Amino acid sequence: MKRTVLITGAFAGIGKATALLLAAKGYNVFGAARRVDRMEELKELGIKPVALDLANDESLIDAVNHIMKEVGHIDVLINNTGFGSYGAIEDVNIDDARYQLEVNVMGAMRLAQLVLPQMRENGQGKIINISSVGGKVAMPMGGWYHASKFALEALSDSMRMEVKPFGIDVIVVEPGATKSEWGNIAFKSLIKVSGDTPYKELAYKVYNAFEKAASNVSSPETIAPLILKAVTSKRPHTRYAKWDAKFLLVLRRILTDNLMDKLIMGQAK
Numbered sequence: 001m002k003r004t005v006l007i008t009g010a011f012a013g014i015g016k017a018t019a020l021l022l023a024a025k026g027y028n029v030f031g032a033a034r035r036v037d038r039m040e041e042l043k044e045l046g047i048k049p050v051a052l053d054l055a056n057d058e059s060l061i062d063a064v065n066h067i068m069k070e071v072g073h074i075d076v077l078i079n080n081t082g083f084g085s086y087g088a089i090e091d092v093n094i095d096d097a098r099y100q101l102e103v104n105v106m107g108a109m110r111l112a113q114l115v116l117p118q119m120r121e122n123g124q125g126k127i128i129n130i131s132s133v134g135g136k137v138a139m140p141m142g143g144w145y146h147a148s149k150f151a152l153e154a155l156s157d158s159m160r161m162e163v164k165p166f167g168i169d170v171i172v173v174e175p176g177a178t179k180s181e182w183g184n185i186a187f188k189s190l191i192k193v194s195g196d197t198p199y200k201e202l203a204y205k206v207y208n209a210f211e212k213a214a215s216n217v218s219s220p221e222t223i224a225p226l227i228l229k230a231v232t233s234k235r236p237h238t239r240y241a242k243w244d245a246k247f248l249l250v251l252r253r254i255l256t257d258n259l260m261d262k263l264i265m266g267q268a269k
Contacts, residue, residue, distance in 0.1 A: 002028040004071050005231070006064075008052060008111070009081035011038040014130060014175065017220035018078065018227045019047050025228065027076075030067050054081055054107025055099065064114040073122065074115045076231055079108035079152075080130045084145035084186040087193025088203070097144045104148035109155055116163065123167040128230050129156045131172050133245040137252050139264055141190055141199075141206045160238060171230045171238060175223045176245035186210070205268040218242060 005022055009015035010031025023029045023046050031042055032052035039049040050066060053059040067074055082104045085096055112127050119125030134142065135149030153172060160170035187210055194203035226240045241249060252260060 002026065003075040004028045004030065004067065004073055005076040005078060006030045006032060006050070006067060006074050006111075006115070007078040007080055008032045008054065008108075010042065010047065010049075011035070014220045014223045014227075015078075015080040016042065017224040018080065020045065021224045021228055022231065023047050025232075027231075028071060032063060032081075054111075055102045057110065060107065060110050060114060064111070068118065073118060075119075075122075075124070076126045076128065077111060077115050078128045078130065078227065078231075079111060081107070082130065082132070082148070084134075084142060084189075085193075086141050086145065086186045086190035086206075088141060088197065088199040089143040091194045091197050091199060092144055093193075100144050101148050101151070104145075105151045105155070108152060112159065116168070119168050120163070120166045125168045126171065126231060126236070127156075127159070127163075127168065128171045128173060128227060130227075131156070131174050133174055133176050133241070133248050135172075135174060136249055137260070137264075139206070140202060140268065141194065142186070145186070157238075169236050171236050171240065173223070173226055173230060174239060174241040174245050174249070175226075176218060176242050176248070202268065209268045218244065 005027050007015055007019050007029065010019040011033040019029050019031045019042060029047045030050050031039055031047045032050045033039055034051070034053050036049040036051050043049055050063045051059065052063045064074070083100065085092065085100050108129060115125070129152055131152050132149045134146050135153040138146040156170050156172045163170060187207060190203055190207055194200060222242065226242065230236050230240055251263065255263065
């Protein structure tokens with residue numbers, strides 16, 4: 001029996017690359033997105049589109065029920081959707097901040113709530129949460145985004161211990177900088193939100209640092225194999241990270257807060 005995977009944000013970036021890789025490996029892949037019309041290419045390759053709005057509970061319930069009705073089981077949930085709405089914490093509209101947390105955290109955890117009963121009944125399953133190096137290291141102008149990823153990491157740790165006795169693995173994947181629509185959204189919101197406020201000098205420095213780093217980011221296709229390892233391993237690690245992310249994560253562990261602040265701010269020139 002084919003194992004069934006539900007992956008959110010499957011229309012582009014890491015989600016698309018992972019959906020394609022898993023489908024090629026013989027998995028029954030449901031790719032979720034708010035706009036299924038953006039997934040015609042994936043549909044032609046055997047991936048089944050599912051309409052899903054992570055900020056709408058009815059949409060989440062309908063998506064899971066649709067898959068359960070069609071195949072009867074969800075063996076792997078990959079919470080991949082996430083976006084970064086950048087700007088100084090003081091400047092970001094509080095409704096926009098709430099929406100970011102709703103999508104990046106609450107939507108992911110609500111999906112976990114919906115798939116866990118069936119996973120427990122089957123005595124197996126995997127929930128893979130795509131976090132970020134930004135779930136361990138916070139940068140200026142990204143406070144609300146980092147809050148969402150720090151929260152996702154903590155919830156993953158708690159849930160991992162809760163569901164392990166039922167044969168369910170909870171795994172975190174921490175990509176470094178990756179080429180995707182995420183960067184365009186973050187760049188645009190940064191200048192729109194803080195480009196003409198008391199934080200504008202720092203906003204433009206961070207923006208320029210982003211632009212300089214853009215040519216050195218990883219492709220989504222380099223992250224998908226990490227997720228495949230998490231899916232296929234009988235004894236998966238609790239976390240997977242690419243080498244560039246690992247380097248920064250090691251620095252976070254060994255440096256004091258003040259030294260880490262200096263290192264990060266030194267990049268924003």
